Amino acid sequence: MSITFYWHDYETFGVDPSKDRPSQFAGLRTDENLNVIGEPLVIYCQPQxxxxxxxxxxxxxxxxxxxxxEHGLPEPDFIEAIHQQLSLPGTCGVGYNSIRFDDEVTRYTLYRNFYDPYQREWKNGNSRWDIIDMMRLTRALRPEGIEWPDHEPGRPSFKLE
Structure with missing residues (x-):
């Protein structure tokens, strides 16, 4: 079984993954050398x-x-398409701040639609990786070479803008 990375991100209709619903999902699969595999998935979710x-x-x-x-899928079809991608054997789901937000959106949406909310994270050699912590470590240990934004001098910002 080969390992692949599935880079993904949600847009939502609010900030609380337990209450607010997804509005859009985008995902792209790569191999370990970051070569793109297949076509990107960009889908909208019809609001409830x-x-x-x-x-x-x-x-x-x-x-x-x-x-x-107008352009979205009903939520059951929306999460089914996402679940198919994240559940492929050997998939490492990758995102930015995903453990604290995107993975929670996925879990709540899976649960609402009668899927196991955790199985895709471990079954068939699957895993997940949140690269925000890698960025924090990079800034702490090797900050030179990247222009890092600050809220105020010395107080880092890792917000995507």
Whole structure:
């Protein structure tokens, strides 16, 4: 079994993975040498009628409920497509701040749609990797060579902007 990396990210209709719903998912599979395998997956999720999107989230992502409704999949089909990618044997799911946010979005969405929320993380030699901690370590140990943003001098910012 060969190991592959599945680089992925969510956009959501809010900041709380337990309550707010996904609006978009993007993923790309690479081999261990970072050569792209297959086609990228970029899909929208139709908003649920019982959840009100946070206006600030729509302004930040640029994804309106109307756009997601028109171009998106129903949530069961949306998470099925994601689950298929993250569950392929030998997959390491990779993201930025994913352990604290994206993986939680995946788990809650899987659970709501009657999938085991954890199995994709360990079954068939699968794993996950959050590269934000690698970036923090890089800044702490070898900061030269990268222009690091700061909130104020000496206080690092790892926010994606």
């Amino acid at each position: 009628k019982d959840c009100v999107p946070a206006p600030q989230a729509c302004l930040i992502t640029g994804i309106t409920p109307q756009h997601a409704l």
